Amino acid sequence: MNKNFSRRDALKSIAIGSGVLSIGGVASSFAAMNYIDNNTLLNKPKNNIKHSVCRWCFQDIPLDKFAKTCASMGIQAIDLLKPSEWETVEEYGLVCSMATDDFASIENGFNEPENHSNLQEKYRGLINKASRHNIKNVIVFSGNRRGMDEETGIKNCAKGLKPLLKYAKKKNVTLVMELLNSKVDHPDYMADHTAWGVALAKEIQADNFKLLFDIYHMQVMEGDIIASIKKNYNYIGHYHTAGVPGRNEIDDTQELFYPAIMKAIVDTGFTGYVAQEFIPTNPDEILSLRKAIEICDV
Numbered sequence: 001m002n003k004n005f006s007r008r009d010a011l012k013s014i015a016i017g018s019g020v021l022s023i024g025g026v027a028s029s030f031a032a033m034n035y036i037d038n039n040t041l042l043n044k045p046k047n048n049i050k051h052s053v054c055r056w057c058f059q060d061i062p063l064d065k066f067a068k069t070c071a072s073m074g075i076q077a078i079d080l081l082k083p084s085e086w087e088t089v090e091e092y093g094l095v096c097s098m099a100t101d102d103f104a105s106i107e108n109g110f111n112e113p114e115n116h117s118n119l120q121e122k123y124r125g126l127i128n129k130a131s132r133h134n135i136k137n138v139i140v141f142s143g144n145r146r147g148m149d150e151e152t153g154i155k156n157c158a159k160g161l162k163p164l165l166k167y168a169k170k171k172n173v174t175l176v177m178e179l180l181n182s183k184v185d186h187p188d189y190m191a192d193h194t195a196w197g198v199a200l201a202k203e204i205q206a207d208n209f210k211l212l213f214d215i216y217h218m219q220v221m222e223g224d225i226i227a228s229i230k231k232n233y234n235y236i237g238h239y240h241t242a243g244v245p246g247r248n249e250i251d252d253t254q255e256l257f258y259p260a261i262m263k264a265i266v267d268t269g270f271t272g273y274v275a276q277e278f279i280p281t282n283p284d285e286i287l288s289l290r291k292a293i294e295i296c297d298v
Helices: 007-017 024-033 063-073 083-090 113-132 150-170 194-204 215-221 225-235 258-267 285-296
Strands: 050-054 077-081 095-099 137-140 174-178 209-214 236-241 273-276
Touching: 050 095, 050 285, 063 077, 063 083, 063 285, 077 083, 077 273, 083 095, 095 113, 095 273, 113 137, 113 150, 150 174, 150 194, 174 236, 194 209, 194 225, 209 215, 209 225, 215 225, 215 236, 225 236, 225 258, 258 285, 273 285
Parallel strands: 050 077, 050 273, 077 095, 095 137, 137 174, 174 209, 209 236, 236 273
Antiparallel strands: none
């Protein structure tokens, strides 16, 4: 795999390699042919949650058709889109809720000082593009540890991010660092616990730096999801969902009870986006997405 981060390819490969998508091409082709089926919510949205969905999980459906389906379902945004994809979703009244690009790397992030110059240059370009499209969030990553202690990682990330955050502030853009698990999906990733991310936010002290609290990843690493959200919500700017174990549908086959989690998020006064990031096992992927939105619409 190219060292430059391609989130869709990497995570899709992980899923296929582990047998999660055992129905593979059949499911994908079925979903691509039936992207408009089952796309109407059973109940009127309550509007307490701003719904989004990660594009990479449904990448076999053409983006324009996927955006049309999402819009008809009451979804307001699509996550983790590159600049070349923004205008397509905007045509359907959607926004990109989290911007990225090919250079954004999970493994090679801001904890390594030798990455700072290159990342700062490329992120300034992405921030400029995002600002022109009124996109508020741009994703960043800590990088892998490679033997680095956590305090050094915090200091290095802060040093690399602070100049960018000042620049992003002028453009009305927030930089959002994703918390990922290092146990299953991203071995050696540094920002793998909520406490580490919060410590970094406290070190940076910028109101346009937030954490992406991925519920799946943090359940794998530390559990205690609702208590963690209630304790740390001031530092969280975005959420991702998926089932545990397996990273699949958020239904009654897995250990997380999403209605309670969503209610806890609403109770904190959160006004950002909650993006579905599960890997569908149902051949009708859109039906799974509709059900996930209904579960989370508390």
